[in-house]
Amino acid sequence: xxxxxxxxxxxxxxxxxxxxxxxxxxxxxxxxxxxxxxxxxxxxxxxxxxxxxxxxxxxxxxxxxxxxxxxxxxxxxxxxxxxxxxxxxxxxxxxxxxxxxxxxxxxxxxxxxxxxxxxxxxxxxxxxxxxxxxxxxxxxxxxxxxxxxxxxxxxxxxxxxxxxxxxxxxxxxxxxxxxxxxxxxxxxxxxxxxxxxxxxxxxxxxxxxxxxxxxxxxxxxxxxxxxxxxxxxxxxxxxxxxxxxxxxxxxxxxxxxxxxxxxxxxxxxxxxxxxxxxxxxxxxxxxxxxxxxxxxxxxxxxxxxxxxxxx
Amino acid sequence: xxxxxxxxxxxxxxxxxxxxxxxxxxxxxxxxxxxxxxxxxxxxxxxxxxxxxxxxxxxxxxxxxxxxxxxxxxxxxxxxxxxxxxxxxxxxxxxxxxxxxxxxxxxxxxxxxxxxxxxxxxxxxxxxxxxxxxxxxxxxxxxxxxxxxxxxxxxxxxxxxxxxxxxxxxxxxxxxxxxxxxxxxxxxxxxxxxxxxxxxxxxxxxxxxxxxxxxxxxxxxxxxxxxxxxxxxxxxxxxxxxxxxxxxxxxxxxxxxxxxxxxxxxxxxxxxxxxxxxxxxxxxxxxxxxxxxxxxxxxxxxxxxxxxxxxxxxxxxxxxxxxxxxx
Amino acid sequence: xxxxxxxxxxxxxxxxxxxxxxxxxxxxxxxxxxxxxxxxxxxxxxxxxxxxxxxxxxxxxxxxxxxxxxxxxxxxxxxxxxxxxxxxxxxxxxxxxxxxxxxxxxxxxxxxxxxxxxxxxxxxxxxxxxxxxxxxxxxxxxxxxxxxxxxxxxxxxxxxxxxxxxxxxxxxxxxxxxxxxxxxxxxxxxxxxxxxxxxxxxxxxxxxxxxxxxxxxxxxxxxxxxxxxxxxxxxxxxxxxxxxxxxxxxxxxxxxxxxxxxxxxxxxxxxxxxxxxxxxxxxxxxxxxxxxxxxxxxxxxxxxxxxxxxxxxxxxxxx
Numbered sequence: 001x002x003x004x005x006x007x008x009x010x011x012x013x014x015x016x017x018x019x020x021x022x023x024x025x026x027x028x029x030x031x032x033x034x035x036x037x038x039x040x041x042x043x044x045x046x047x048x049x050x051x052x053x054x055x056x057x058x059x060x061x062x063x064x065x066x067x068x069x070x071x072x073x074x075x076x077x078x079x080x081x082x083x084x085x086x087x088x089x090x091x092x093x094x095x096x097x098x099x100x101x102x103x104x105x106x107x108x109x110x111x112x113x114x115x116x117x118x119x120x121x122x123x124x125x126x127x128x129x130x131x132x133x134x135x136x137x138x139x140x141x142x143x144x145x146x147x148x149x150x151x152x153x154x155x156x157x158x159x160x161x162x163x164x165x166x167x168x169x170x171x172x173x174x175x176x177x178x179x180x181x182x183x184x185x186x187x188x189x190x191x192x193x194x195x196x197x198x199x200x201x202x203x204x205x206x207x208x209x210x211x212x213x214x215x216x217x218x219x220x221x222x223x224x225x226x227x228x229x230x231x232x233x234x235x236x237x238x239x240x241x242x243x244x245x246x247x248x249x250x251x252x253x254x255x256x257x258x259x260x261x262x263x264x265x266x267x268x269x270x271x272x273x274x275x276x277x278x279x280x281x282x283x284x285x286x287x288x289x290x291x292x293x294x295x296x297x298x299x300x301x302x303x304x305x306x307x308x309x310x311x
Numbered sequence: 312x313x314x315x316x317x318x319x320x321x322x323x324x325x326x327x328x329x330x331x332x333x334x335x336x337x338x339x340x341x342x343x344x345x346x347x348x349x350x351x352x353x354x355x356x357x358x359x360x361x362x363x364x365x366x367x368x369x370x371x372x373x374x375x376x377x378x379x380x381x382x383x384x385x386x387x388x389x390x391x392x393x394x395x396x397x398x399x400x401x402x403x404x405x406x407x408x409x410x411x412x413x414x415x416x417x418x419x420x421x422x423x424x425x426x427x428x429x430x431x432x433x434x435x436x437x438x439x440x441x442x443x444x445x446x447x448x449x450x451x452x453x454x455x456x457x458x459x460x461x462x463x464x465x466x467x468x469x470x471x472x473x474x475x476x477x478x479x480x481x482x483x484x485x486x487x488x489x490x491x492x493x494x495x496x497x498x499x500x501x502x503x504x505x506x507x508x509x510x511x512x513x514x515x516x517x518x519x520x521x522x523x524x525x526x527x528x529x530x531x532x533x534x535x536x537x538x539x540x541x542x543x544x545x546x547x548x549x550x551x552x553x554x555x556x557x558x559x560x561x562x563x564x565x566x567x568x569x570x571x572x573x574x575x576x577x578x579x580x581x582x583x584x585x586x587x588x589x590x591x592x593x594x595x596x597x598x599x600x601x602x603x604x605x606x607x608x609x610x611x612x613x614x615x616x617x618x619x620x621x622x623x624x625x626x627x628x629x630x631x632x633x634x635x636x637x638x
Numbered sequence: 639x640x641x642x643x644x645x646x647x648x649x650x651x652x653x654x655x656x657x658x659x660x661x662x663x664x665x666x667x668x669x670x671x672x673x674x675x676x677x678x679x680x681x682x683x684x685x686x687x688x689x690x691x692x693x694x695x696x697x698x699x700x701x702x703x704x705x706x707x708x709x710x711x712x713x714x715x716x717x718x719x720x721x722x723x724x725x726x727x728x729x730x731x732x733x734x735x736x737x738x739x740x741x742x743x744x745x746x747x748x749x750x751x752x753x754x755x756x757x758x759x760x761x762x763x764x765x766x767x768x769x770x771x772x773x774x775x776x777x778x779x780x781x782x783x784x785x786x787x788x789x790x791x792x793x794x795x796x797x798x799x800x801x802x803x804x805x806x807x808x809x810x811x812x813x814x815x816x817x818x819x820x821x822x823x824x825x826x827x828x829x830x831x832x833x834x835x836x837x838x839x840x841x842x843x844x845x846x847x848x849x850x851x852x853x854x855x856x857x858x859x860x861x862x863x864x865x866x867x868x869x870x871x872x873x874x875x876x877x878x879x880x881x882x883x884x885x886x887x888x889x890x891x892x893x894x895x896x897x898x899x900x901x902x903x904x905x906x907x908x909x910x911x912x913x914x915x916x917x918x919x920x921x922x923x924x925x926x927x928x929x930x931x932x933x934x935x936x937x938x939x940x941x942x943x944x945x946x947x948x949x950x951x952x953x954x955x956x957x
Contacts, residue, residue: 248784
């Protein structure tokens with residue numbers, strides 16, 4: 001009879017714990033997820049490394065040295081060099097800044113758009129709601145990568161003409177990646193609206209004459225925060241992968257900006273004699289994404305007891 | 312214990328069921344003994360959380376193990392202990408010898424199969440009938456429990472039935488292999504009051520026709536008075552009183568039983584939740600750390616120091632009437 | 639059921655129109671007017687150019703341009719590739735079967751991993767097997783496809799020299815030998831895509847099964863005396879497939895994204911690598927058409943998922 005299950009309420013009496021605030025309770029649950037805590041430390045270390053690493057490891061990222069081409073890791077170059085003799089540690093640290101910055105910025109865009117669309121849909125209801133939800137579903141079924149490639153292909157030159165190459169591509173990539181990832185958040189926020197709109201405390205606040213904006217800011221959005229934070233963590237990971245994919249396809253940042261994906265793109269034709277060149281940026285992406293995913297899992301345990309699976 | 316001349320059909324002896332939880336071991340059933348004779352209707356009555364559902368589930372070994380565990384005792388089915396039985400042997404008992412009907416007709420049927428398929432599935436499993444014959448039996452069973460247009464309705468899905476109709480389907484399914492014992496675990500609790508009476512009538516009718524024994528789990532004393540031959544009163548994982556139904560209602564000895572009987576509304580026999588809860592103050596104690604002594608002491612109006620010192624044993628106070636109170 | 643199907647189709651049509659509007663808007667807003675390029679490219683013969691200009695209605699107001707663009711797309715008049723100078727639809731038709739084959743095989747692989755592993759893990763939650771499966775799943779979908787691809791090449795092509803890392807269209811062999819070579823060169827692309835999706839789906843399956851396992855009807859199934867294997871297959875897995883289908887459908891855009899990357903790494907001649915090479919060569923008609931085809935494929939698979947969903951869940955199709 002192993003594995004037989006019965007949803008028996010008698011088996012689990014209500015547990016009595018000392019009353020604590022919701023955030024302490026969330027933190028207690030998050031701490032129970034050991035891998036999430038470890039991942040938090042790893043991610044923090046990675047962020048610190050790319051933030052202050054370039055200051056400590058003051059090797060230039062673009063110093064070409066043909067005498068030191070494709071070197072294996074050594075004391076002079078802890079992660080080796082590429083085909084132009086450029087130091088890979090310096091390039092990975094610098095590239096990490098961009099990858100992480102894109103990840104978080106695109107997440108911010110996604111949350112912003114998602115909260116906006118979700119709030120408007122949830123508050124307006126009726127035809128507006130239906131239209132916005134149709135749009136949300138539509139965006140969920142868009143072929144994202146081809147469109148991403150198409151948009152960047154079409155708009156890159158104009159935007160770089162306006163604000164310069166690096167900034168232009170950064171804005172474009174962040175906007176486009178974020179613009180394709182807001183749907184989950186919009187659904188969550190709207191669902192929160194629908195379930196809370198009729199709840200007593202919101203009714204009470206409305207009866208007391210609270211304005212709509214105030215109602216949303218003070219009473220509804222904070223309640224949607226948990227699931228949104230979980231979705232946000234997943235968005236960061238997805239955005240980092242999206243940016244790396246673009247760079248890996250040679251269509252992201254310009255060649256002289258060493259993002260992790262770009263390093264892999266350059267390395268892939270030298271796999272047979274310089275595997276380290278591809279390994280280190282690949283491992284960097286993997287570690288970052290893995291730790292963010294685990295943190296997201298821990299946050300889900302902590303903040304979103306309903307366990308909504310987000311794709 | 313079984314002083315009767317013939318062996319009982321089912322004899323639960325000193326059963327102990329424990330559940331491991333985050334906060335410790337919950338002794339959901341703590342030394343329960345219940346006998347059910349052939350063709351007899353026994354009601355097990357008590358508040359939610361007193362261990363009656365766990366007892367019923369354990370008879371068919373349907374509790375989750377882990378976290379659940381049979382920590383002791385025997386479940387004698389026609390003299391044979393079910394506790395050490397392997398799952399294969401246990402399966403041939405289920406539905407064929409002992410069938411069960413659950414509390415929630417809305418969720419107890421699988422939404423993706425037609426009710427006919429679900430009944431036929433039992434028949435095919437237990438009686439090795441072919442697909443056709445099993446479906447014919449299913450339709451016949453649906454007819455037996457008074458589902459109109461059974462032939463056609465057999466091909467409908469559970470969501471196309473009302474709650475009461477679904478409970479009829481559950482009963483049809485449970486009875487389809489002619490079990491010797493039907494365990495009905497609060498079969499009417501989730502239904503409207505008018506439907507409740509219909510289902511109880513149906514159970515009585517089925518019992519009359521098919522002659523099986525019934526072990527009815529309920530928290531409503533009104534139901535007990537209507538259908539039981541013998542009554543077992545459970546409180547906090549233990550049996551506190553057991554007697555033939557007339558004797559119990561005429562002469563309730565345990566203060567808890569007295570409280571339960573007082574809680575029956577005078578006019579409407581189908582007692583509702585609220586009346587009963589108001590009648591006996593307080594709630595069932597936690598089974599995590601049960602109090603020493605009588606478990607009812609905290610809610611008992613006749614409580615003495617002796618009640619809190621030691622647990623009163625179940626003793627026979629009249630022929631066939633046992634109770635666990637020092638009074 | 640038929641009624642349900644028709645309704646889903648009616649919903650799919652506006653989605654396709656919506657996607658076409660988004661695509662058109664992107665193109666119309668783009669600087670340099672990609673439509674203009676289409677017609678003025680010298681590679682296109684003059685008579686065709688005139689025909690294209692007319693059929694695209696380049697001087698009409700925007701909504702008329704959209705309609706004529708859409709009709710041209712729907713008629714299959716997708717213009718000519720600047721690079722290879724053959725009709726785009728012909729180019730895509732050449733490449734599409736490869737992409738569909740690679741995606742199809744990898745999805746079968748993903749299902750072959752996710753179903754048994756997810757179900758087995760969920761029926762023994764928190765066991766050693768479950769923990770290992772869970773960890774591997776996390777690792778699996780945290781490894782981007784482009785990195786997995788490079789790792790596989792490094793291991794199986796460079797270190798071990800077992801598998802070719804470039805996909806060849808023309809294999810000089812016939813019969814079994816041809817099939818053998820095809821299988822050998824397909825292993826890595828299919829594995830990269832299949833393992834990634836398999837990891838994600840394992841988590842879906844596991845959590846869906848865990849949700850179903852504790853439902854009352856499963857206890858009912860056990861009370862019928864059914865063998866545990868039958869309870870699991872017929873009453874747990876069968877029901878858990880309903881949410882899984884929805885999640886898998888939501889994943890389809892990601893699957894196509896993965897296919898583009900995989901085709902690019904292994905130089906598989908599908909529409910994904912066609913898209914990348916077209917972008918690198920500024921071959922606008924091809925870029926537009928491939929994007930449109932991807933959109934159509936996503937809608938098609940969503941429709942397929944809807945059909946499957948209606949078939950799996952009688953509550954839906956009977957409503």
